[in-house]
Amino acid sequence: MDAVGLEARAAALGTRSIKTTAKAYAIDLAISMVDLTTLEGADTPGKVRALGAKAVHPDPTDRTAPTTAAVCVYPDMVAAAKAAVAGSGVKVASVATAFPAGRAALGVKLADVRDAVEAGADEIDMVIDRGAFLAGDYLKVYDEITAVKAACGDARLKVIFETGELSTYDNIRRASWLGMLAGADFIKTSTGKVAVNATPANTLLMLEAVRDFRAQTGVQVGVKPAGGIRTTKDAVKFLVLVNETAGGDWLDNHWFRFGASSLLNDLLMQRQKLATGRYSGPDYVTVD
Amino acid sequence: MSKESTGAAAGRLSVFKTYKLYVGGKFPRSESGRVYEVTDSKGQWLANAPQSSRKDARDAVVAARKAFGGWSGTTAYNRGQVLYRVAEMLEGRREQFVREVAEAEGLSKSRAAAVVDATVDRWVWYAGWTDKIAQVIGGANPVAGPYFNLSSPEPTGVVAVLAPQESSFLGLISVLAPVIATGNTAVVIASERSPLPALSLGEVLATSDVPGGVVNVLSGRTAEIAAPLAAHQDVNAIDLAGADEALAKELEIAAADNLKRVLRPQPVDFAATPGIDRMTAFLETKTVWHPTGSLGASGSAY
Numbered sequence: 001m002d003a004v005g006l007e008a009r010a011a012a013l014g015t016r017s018i019k020t021t022a023k024a025y026a027i028d029l030a031i032s033m034v035d036l037t038t039l040e041g042a043d044t045p046g047k048v049r050a051l052g053a054k055a056v057h058p059d060p061t062d063r064t065a066p067t068t069a070a071v072c073v074y075p076d077m078v079a080a081a082k083a084a085v086a087g088s089g090v091k092v093a094s095v096a097t098a099f100p101a102g103r104a105a106l107g108v109k110l111a112d113v114r115d116a117v118e119a120g121a122d123e124i125d126m127v128i129d130r131g132a133f134l135a136g137d138y139l140k141v142y143d144e145i146t147a148v149k150a151a152c153g154d155a156r157l158k159v160i161f162e163t164g165e166l167s168t169y170d171n172i173r174r175a176s177w178l179g180m181l182a183g184a185d186f187i188k189t190s191t192g193k194v195a196v197n198a199t200p201a202n203t204l205l206m207l208e209a210v211r212d213f214r215a216q217t218g219v220q221v222g223v224k225p226a227g228g229i230r231t232t233k234d235a236v237k238f239l240v241l242v243n244e245t246a247g248g249d250w251l252d253n254h255w256f257r258f259g260a261s262s263l264l265n266d267l268l269m270q271r272q273k274l275a276t277g278r279y280s281g282p283d284y285v286t287v288d
Numbered sequence: 289m290s291k292e293s294t295g296a297a298a299g300r301l302s303v304f305k306t307y308k309l310y311v312g313g314k315f316p317r318s319e320s321g322r323v324y325e326v327t328d329s330k331g332q333w334l335a336n337a338p339q340s341s342r343k344d345a346r347d348a349v350v351a352a353r354k355a356f357g358g359w360s361g362t363t364a365y366n367r368g369q370v371l372y373r374v375a376e377m378l379e380g381r382r383e384q385f386v387r388e389v390a391e392a393e394g395l396s397k398s399r400a401a402a403v404v405d406a407t408v409d410r411w412v413w414y415a416g417w418t419d420k421i422a423q424v425i426g427g428a429n430p431v432a433g434p435y436f437n438l439s440s441p442e443p444t445g446v447v448a449v450l451a452p453q454e455s456s457f458l459g460l461i462s463v464l465a466p467v468i469a470t471g472n473t474a475v476v477i478a479s480e481r482s483p484l485p486a487l488s489l490g491e492v493l494a495t496s497d498v499p500g501g502v503v504n505v506l507s508g509r510t511a512e513i514a515a516p517l518a519a520h521q522d523v524n525a526i527d528l529a530g531a532d533e534a535l536a537k538e539l540e541i542a543a544a545d546n547l548k549r550v551l552r553p554q555p556v557d558f559a560a561t562p563g564i565d566r567m568t569a570f571l572e573t574k575t576v577w578h579p580t581g582s583l584g585a586s587g588s589a590y
Contacts, residue, residue: 272521278545279346281353281522 001169001205010200013244014237023236027271028066030235030263031058033253035093035224037072037261038288039100039192045080048073052084054286059268061284062275068264069253070123074099075112078119093123093158097148100162100191102127106144113151124148125158127191128175130165138178145182158186158224164196172202176209186222192259197227200237207245220249226259232270235263261288307337307483309344309507310490312351313500319343324508326484329394337483340508342516345475348504349520352446352473355501360443360471364419371415371469374496378408381492385457385485392456392482406559407458414465414567421470421567429575436578441571443471444549445524448517450510452529452558456482459558460489463529466566468502475504475523477514477530483507511535518542525549525570529556 018026036055038047051071059065070091073081081092094116098104104112113124126148132140149157159179163172179187187206190197203225210221223246229235235258242250250256265288269280307326308315320341326334338344362370378385382404390400422441429437447467452459456479467474478486490505506513510530517523518539526543528536528551536552543550551569 278519278521278542279349279516281349281520284521 001173003169003201006169006205007201010204010241013204013240014200016237016240018236018240024271024274026236026239027232027267027274029251030232030239030258031267031271032066032069033257034068034264034267035070035072035226035257035259036068036264037192037226037259039072039074039095043074043077045077048077048080049084050286051288052081052090054264054288055090056085056088058264059271060286062272065268065271069257072125072259075116075119075121078116078121082120091122092120093125094119094121095125095127095160095191097126097144099125099127099160100193102129103131106147109144110147110151113148117151117153117155121155123156123158123186124152125160125188127160127162128179130162133166133171133175133178138174141175142178142182145179145184149183156185157183158188158222159184160188160191160226162191162194163189163198163202164194169202169205172205173209176206177213180209180213180219180221184221186224186257188224188226188259190225190227190259192227194227198225198229198238198259200241203238204241204245207241207250210250211246220255222255222257223250224257224259229258229260230262231266232263235260235267305335307335307487307507308490309338309340310487310493310503310505311344311348311501312354312504313494315490315494316344316347318508319347322508326482328391334391335484337478337487337507340477340506340513342513344506344508345513345516346520348475348506349446349448349517349522351501351504352475353522355499356443356445356473358499359468359473359502362471364422364471367469367471368415368418370497371418371465372412374492374498375408375411375415377492377496378404378411378489381488382408384488388485388488389457392479392484393454403458407461410458410461410562411465413562414469417466417564417567418469421564421571424564425568425571426573431577434580436580437575438578439573439575441470441568442574444570444572445472446522447472447474447570448514448520448523448526449474449476450514450526450528450530451476451479451486452556453479453481453510455479455558457485457489459529459556460486462556462558462562463527463566464503466562466564467527467570468498470567470571472525472570473502473504475506475517477510477517478505478507479530480508480510514539515542518548519545521546523548525551527551527566527569529553 055068055071070093071081072093075094078094096112096116097109161175206223214220265285268285272280318338318340322339323336324339326337385404386400426440431437519542
């Protein structure tokens, strides 16, 4: 990988000016792509219900706001999340496989996945074994992903690489192919639990990977940057990357997601600004 | 940029200062990249100042909101110490401010020095008020019942301040100091024609102990920057000292939408002793009721 070229291209695409109707479109599209996430040790069923309500009606004062794509929770909160979004079309995603470290035996990881699927998860976000990957044991990583994929049944599988721990762009590219060959429905940058999460450069790299993978195999794979995307401006930059790299086919919440929590409020405040002409504030969106 | 020949000794290149905004504890240029020419009272070019856009205003509000929790939560005594520290820093830059005020307002050196002295004294005066204002406007209220009833002032929040157009330094500090002394955070629009003392004040604040974001200084066209601030849903109050009649009316209408507190004073003599009106303008009153104790069988707790 040409690191300098990759970062320069990601930065250049980030300078596009998206205004007025294009901005309104981008904001609504971004809202519909949010995997509204709460992954805290202190999560309660009540908090998950509140999150579900927010996913269904992001802006209680404006019912024209689209729903988010999904809510993303820990496996033991799937049932509560499922009940909260029932009938709305909002999916429930669950992290699994000893998230976020992934340091557990395969049997434990698979049990974690089955638990989430049985509770009704529509999507599973697994973490790869970075230790095995960095040690060069790619086959172990591959086998683990295929085993998890089998355990998922009908649930879509998102594979998290934790790009911040993979050290190089070459590793991210390699991991992307590994994940897609092993049957990932989505490739995802990070857990949100480490210092470096989704960046424009690593997301651009993964978008190039899914584009090339489809060109070679005909199979389309989704991309989910997660962690560190907090502002509308950032989100719009990512959408520009999607459109310019993978193409319009990915501009849909079936193929592109944002793993985020605070991003949604900023999107809603910008949406209100476009609707009213006034800058909005945190008093006018829900407290999470 | 034709002043190479002035001021410097022969053979030495002039080092001009790049005036920048002060937002969130940093010194950014305007997001728009624009500047405008600042001249002295005789029309002689002094410097280029950033011409802020509405996005700079928005960024400043975000910074001010972020700083509000910490600043309003600081004890009043500590706020007083921090503000006194600002006065010390102002004093240390006295020569610079005398020059800037003299150029901006067309004053003689001695008149400008008197203005700067008065300004520093004004800052010290407000620094002393931080832990006294609660006693003066709060306290115990007499009520007809077995309760303690206590009122205590609390800061309003993020205050947009349109600094006076004519008095570029004394006027500026006379409207800014009361806002932050009581625990609010401020977004200040400097005098449009004479913004340089305000922009230099940013450098003083950055080297005092005032947390970044408590004061944010913008320069540019007052009307352009004030409009989005007046309409902003996350600004709690606005001081219209620097707005003319027509602009003030327009801003008041915009400010009504989220029920901002609006201070629209009559012409003020900034040389006179200010009183506490500007502090109370940006304070809310919280009142609590507390039982004096359980009532015994005799009907009295005492």
